Amino acid sequence: MKMAEILKNRQLQIAVMALAFLLVFVPYFIEVPALEAASTKLITITAIVNAVTLILALQSQVRRGLNIVQRRQTGWYFKAYMIITMVLMVVFAFFGRETGPYHWVMYAVVNPLSSVNYGILAFYMASTAARAFRARNTQAILLLTTGFIVLLYQAPLTGAYAPWLEPIALYFGDTFGMAAGRMFLISVTVGAIVFGVRVLMGKETSVLGVGKEEV
Amino acid sequence: MATPLFQVPLIAEGRLIGLILDILIFALVIYYTSGDKHIYIRRVAGLDAIEEAVGRAAEMGKPVVASYGLGGFTYWTLAGLAILSHVATLSARTGTRLIVPTGGSTESLIVRPVAEEIVKTAYTMEGVPDQYNPDDLPFLSGQQYAYVGGYVGILQRTRPASTIMTGSHWSDAMNIAETSSAVGAITITSGAYISNVAALACASDYILIGEEAPAAGAYLSDDPAQRASIRVQDIFKWIALGCIILGLVLSNMGINLVENLLST
């Protein structure tokens, strides 16, 4: 059997996952210095493996990109642009990151583009809120009233001239809002643990990159 | 300030109850997934709607856009991948074009090959491996808002019949959901933030709330025992609810028993 096939074996993958889990899980609860040291070492190794995986993923992206460029597929010029800028940024970084072309690209290109894209979010939020808050039924009226008060309070000027609104708006956040937030955290955490157990039992096969039918 | 009720040798301070609860979850999941248990599980509208969303796309001859989030390997992403697996199977079965925008963070580069494998496997398992097109899983960017730009562009160009956005979508979720709704697609989303849930509920047709997404893999499974494992979540929510009520009553009486117990 080839090495690649052995490493792709599902049972082996699940066994490695379970071992890694135990090595991190057990020392968190049980104080055995030798186990703790092993756990710390494993975590550091994982961080390094993650970084190496990233390099492999990048390599695969470049290879894929080159393939698309070679085949002149739809949008191939975007891939070409991506590969060229990626290589250029690596080269630029060798000339220093505090000054020079790398620095210029970061502050004159990446920063404004990234910021503008983010700014668009406000428009989406505003239009969704404006269209969604309709008094269609009793529940919607309650939501609308609460939302209206909180929005009004969130405008800094209102807070300055109508301080009486603050306790009302904070009441909504500290009671209903907080309760919903906690519910979300508790249910998501429990869901995540149960999900984790299913993964360790090999039931959530999609984690390993396969559909349920394949196992 | 809570003080542990007692200390057990070898067990780290304040972690005994956590350990017991974790072991209990393990035991219960193993119990429920073993054997042939048929347990009633409420319908999750968001997950049920996936079939309808893919069916609609097949009827209209339009694509489905599905994404599993833009984070690394977190449980949100894994839950998103489980849903992607289901969407890919349905798409392969109905001959619907599936577009999966990938990327969004540096870590997403590592998740991408797994997503690719999932979609490919789904097409292979449905007997249509030739329909799998790797170019329909474009890597848009390692940067969140460049990814969003690309995603929104795909939605506007392809005008999909449905958008299924799960996994760890953060502040970008609104841009995607709102654009999807604007192009007339059925929009199914799940929010990784509680605030996202509120905003996405306004912009989506269906939304998965809280633990519904991590439970998706088991819910969509054909195996009843798998589905039964979801019951463990309910049991623990009841335990949490009991602790909250008991803690509320006792702390109002000046007794910090629950707080101290949970800190043990």
Place this chain on the structure above:
Amino acid sequence: MSDNSLMKTLATYDRRWVYLVLFLVVVGPLLRPIGMPISVSPDTKQYYEAINSVEEGDKILFTLNTEFSGYNEIQSGIVATMRVFIEHNTKICVAVGHPEATGIPELVFNQLRSELDANGYVYGEDYVILGYVMPNEASVASMSQDFQGAITQDWLGRSIDDTFLSEIHTWEDWDLIADFTTGLATTYLLNHFALRGTPMTVNCIGVMIASQKPYVDSGVYLAILQSMRGGAELEYLTGHPGPGLTAMDAFTFGHYMLLLFIIAGNIGYYGYTRQQKRGGE
């Protein structure tokens, strides 16, 4: 325009009208700020007290879990908090959770050059920039359990052996973590530092507030600074107006505009559905 079509227009206005009006009401005050008064929320007061209680020589992990995009929303909080730390002569270690964020420390320190000089801050002795060291949970866990094993040099490849960071070994050695986040590595910091007992504050973007606030209430975080508005309030409390306070006029107008759209939409919805019902009868 008939009553019917007016109501229908109000109820079903095109979203692009919202975009246009929002753009106008935000750009105007940004170009010509009015300087309207603001109030300070209890959360910001609590945050100010928390960061103000640091002492000289305290070792602070200053984490920037944001890209350039989110930085714009929380930069006022970042700069105002950093100013407080510098004025208290603390030892500051800046770590980031996104490759893009490696460019942010320069933007922050450039705005605080006079404070750095006034307090005699020297790179390496008083502050260190680690760069992109928090790409994933394993890295953050590693920083928490074995800092020296995980980090050996700063972002430009200089050894950290002769800096104050040589005294850091585990999560216990930090006096405070000040996190500024759009959601990247904050959960990891929470799991591997705050829940173990490292004092931590957080300044997050608006969409994260509801998910982060329960941690303040339960005592896991010392305090929370909410989005740009919190940053503006902190600028006000520290007496150093900056980008946050400048943006507050636009912030106020944006909110009022949204309220007007909601009112108009509801009037239209009410009127239109009533007319529809009458027509049906």
